Amino acid sequence: MEKQFNTRSMIFTLYGDYIRHYDHVIWIGSLIRLLEEFGHNEQAVRAAISRMNKQGWVQAEKRGNKSYYYLTERGKARMEEASKRIYKTEAPRWDQNWYMLVYTIPEEKRHVRDELRQELVWSGFGLLANSCWITPNPMEEEVARLIEKYDIKEYVSFFKATYIGMQDQTALVQKCWDLSEVNHRYDLFIKEYSEKYILAKRKLEKGELSDGSCFVESAWLVHQYRKFLFIDPNLPEPLLPQDWLGDAAASLFTDYYQMLQKPATRFFETVFALGEHD
Template sequence: MEKQFNTRSMIFTLYGDYIRHYGNVIWIGSLIRLLKEFGHNEQSVRAAISRMSKQGWVQSEKRGNKSYYSLTERGKKRMEEASKRIYKLESPSWDGDWRMLVYTIPEEKRHLRDELRKELVWSGFGLLSNSCWITPNPLEEQVQNLIEKYNIAPYVSFFRATYEGLQTNKSLVEKCWDLDNINEKYSQFIQEYSQKYILDKNKLEKGDMSDGNCFVECALLVHEYRKFLFVDPSLPQELLPEKWLGDSAATLFNDYYHMLAKPAKRFFEAVFEQGVPIEK
């Protein structure tokens, strides 16, 4: 199969959807075999896992002459948070409060700003004004983790507040997030994957999809849907536009995923347990 996604991203997907449920550790040989299904060669897998290790997402250990990789605590937290958001079926309800994060990071630590900005966007914060980020979601724990991770407690103020105007909460949302653009992305996802879902359903019913095919299609589905974590702030129902497509996309994703999950899991387990190449 032609390589469609970068190796590091695919490894994250496999850890999130499979490896963390199997003791959180995998032999590099099994990982190379699994990634081969997506067109990634051994060299690219070793380079990607090495980079992830340096970034603090995974850690390695030797058992005899074999190398094994597991998620670090930081990696586990990220996967758990991502999983909760990926497999939710509908938007959360709102307690009516906003969370506001304001920081003034000194010039000598300016490299932290970009890192912090990426983390805040991923968590679902929106930029209201320079260095002032807001979210309607209860992300107190995530904020505390970020402050500890980057050691920035002296430079951060965190508030829980109500919006007193002079406009509406929805107008505040429009300032911070481009929901029309996100909705368009959901529309494209629904259009493409509703067709693929019907095709694969027919193939499965006829016995025309191997476990290996299901594993690839399932991982690519998760991989594609996971991109919404970087753009959709998971706003509460009360703050979403009337024709919001996020919940419809979530239903399609879950139906499609559960249709492929069992045979995909069989294929993963065969490679994971044997640690040797198997035929599709």
């Protein structure tokens, strides 16, 4: 498997999986040391965290001669939302309603429109028609956050609606999301990580996996599984196809992650603690 990912994306993974549990903050030296495990150098880490700072995900803080980076409120909200979906144990309940967002953002704000589209896809919305997005999940808080973030209140209408036709709900889902492609990706994930899970389990039982190796394997696992947040709309069970593989993939991910968690966390805490001493 390819083992070189975008440095910024890897930092997001570490914040979501570890750092948010430690007051959302880390010393830059510890972050650099952790990213070395994945082949990222100091220059790349500093450039990536600086970019995240400018984008409003993290905030820098000086303590003596050390620089620390902590998640902003926006960063915390994104990590919490992502965590709920990554570590979910069951599909969301459905109240039979659809939530519809419609916008008319002017051309001079095209960059806002483009960013909003990406945010909506990440949040699980599907494009029903031009500038009209829907989801079966109650997303009032997320939508309110987006409207405030992009200052687009005057351009947006948000509805709670009932679908009465003319096609059935399945046709509506097929129009808005390509679930067959998502299912195919889940199938590939299951085939690859079933083998990795068995191999890692044997090595752990024989004492052949160090804490550092478990940290790397756990982070890669989360990093790969996190990609489904961008393509799986997290639909309620009644709207999913009968051969849906999302639950099987989630079960495999959970078993593998829990197996690696204790030694991986030990390694993280050892490196994290370097920032606690002057």
